[in-house]
Amino acid sequence: MTGQENELRVLVVAPTGRDGLLISNPLDSNGISSFPSATAEMALVEFEAGAGALILAEEALTLPAISLWAARIAEQPSWSDFPLILLAAGGEINEESRRRMRVREPLGNLVLLERPVRPETFVSTLQAALRSRGRQYQMRDYIARNHAAEEALRRSEKLAVAGRLAASISHEINNPLASVTNLLYLIGTSSSLQEAKKHKEIAEKELARISEIVTQTLRFYREPSKPTLVFITEIVDSALILYQSKLAYAEIAIERDFRECSPIVAMAGELRQVILNLIGNALDASNPGGRLRIRVSNTREHRNGARPGVRLTVADSGSGISPEIRKTLFEPFVGTKGDTGTGLGLWISSEIVNRHSGTIQVKSSTLSQSPGTVFSVFLPLEQKAGHRSLREASMTPDGNRKDTLSDSPPEIAFPMQREMAT
Missing domain, CATH: 3.40.50.2300 (Response regulator)
Structure with a gap:
């Protein structure tokens, strides 16, 4: 059988x-x-x-x-x-x-x-037990189908992320390449050696920019498959390099607020996906001439036993998120981009944060005098008690509570003194 x-x-x-x-x-x-x-x-x-x-x-x-x-x-x-x-x-x-x-x-x-x-009692008791067991198998199959569907959604979002990155990287590389092409022409038509050297120096800077973009891209696709010590600030910097051209084109000002920040044991590739998604969403929500502030610092999450960890805050000066969408923002197929987005990015991000025993929160205001959205991600240095820590997983090879603070929008998106209290 x-x-x-x-x-x-x-x-x-x-x-x-x-x-x-x-x-x-x-x-x-x-x-x-x-x-x-x-x-x-x-x-x-x-x-x-x-x-x-x-x-x-x-x-x-x-x-x-x-x-x-x-x-x-x-x-x-x-x-x-x-x-x-x-x-x-x-x-x-x-x-x-x-x-x-x-x-x-x-x-x-x-x-x-x-x-x-009595035989009748015996058989009816057993038949009831088997019907119950059959329903259990139905639940098992339902869970398996849901798991398969969720995995398909995760793969779909990863492909979407890869597509967006490919388009962004192509755009980032195309601009300096066009500059190098023009500079080579100018070198060939220069009237003096000094003028040619000046063009050459500019071309070398553009090529160095291309090299940095390629290096960061390779880092994204060559992340180790095991938890390692990572600095959140380094991941943020590498993500911003990939969005450099888009930021410049939209004239969006970046404000980095990197304070004392301890390394954490984490899956660097997964955290990179979270950070790319949060920054990308912030850029899509921002108007030309807007501001994007990113803060990284050591902190303690007091409502969970004063857990020590690192908090990443990404705040934009966009139009904000409506309360109706905010309530379900971390669920699949919920988004603010209409037909241009998959509605999976924040759901995947919250799943990743959960696997790292962290929390992700959002505050947003649609008020005309102080619009903007703030996402805050807390990542503990150690996982919660009762969970196998990523620090242990890094030594032995072998996952969020989602909080939507929709009732207390930030008083103002910038500066961010109190937009995400622990």
Whole structure:
């Protein structure tokens, strides 16, 4: 039988007398597939190949068997609640029966049937257990489909990011190349050596600019696949280089406010994607002649036990985000760019921040006297208690609470004294 065919078979452990036969006969007559095992330990081996329920005679439920099954039950995925049916001897409730009940508690979804059991009661109980197990499998498949869809969306957004970067990089490289072409022509038509040298020096600067753009681009695509020590300020600088031409064309002023900033253990490529997305969104929202302020500093997130970390704040002087959109801004397919955006960037960014045990927040104002939007990302030096830290992951190779502060827009987007209090 294949794994899928095994999913609704019933494992039977009835080692004494004719119990096994008496159990299997009514199952077979009702079209229920069963598989006998001599011990509860042997049934556990079969459980790994797939099962819909377990029927277990009480005399086979030894303490070692309870320990093994309880450990396996505790490892079930969130969608699973494997049903066990225990055939127990009848009798009055006393201290001994209560003790046995306490010992069986780790088995989880346990149904107790007293023997002798009427065949109709036995079969209907098992059919109810199998229907429940079938619904669990439906939930498993639903979760798997959702996971596959989310992965497809993530890949789609990564392709969109790559496309936007390719277009931006092409534009950034094309301008200095055009300058170099013109300078080479001027060198060839120069009337003096001094004039030719002057053109040559300008051409060398333009080529150095191209080299820097290429270096930053290669850094983006050659990020290590494991967590490493990274400086947020370095990632911000490399991202701004890729947007240099767009910033100059729109005459947007950049204000860097880089304070004392500790390195964090993180996936540099993922953080680069977050920062590129936040800066790109800020540029798209800004009007010509606007301002973009980026602040990076050490801080503590006091509402989560004063966790030490690094906070990145990106503020623009654009038109702001409406409260209706702000409420669902970190959900898939929600955006402010209409048909020009995928609506996935901030969702992906929040997922990345969550995997780093951080938080991402937004404040925005659409008031004409003080419009603007502020995004704040907090990344802890260590992950929250109870989560495996990225620092550990970096040593042993082998993920956000999203807060939308829509009710308290910044008083003014610039300067940013209080736009993102911890």
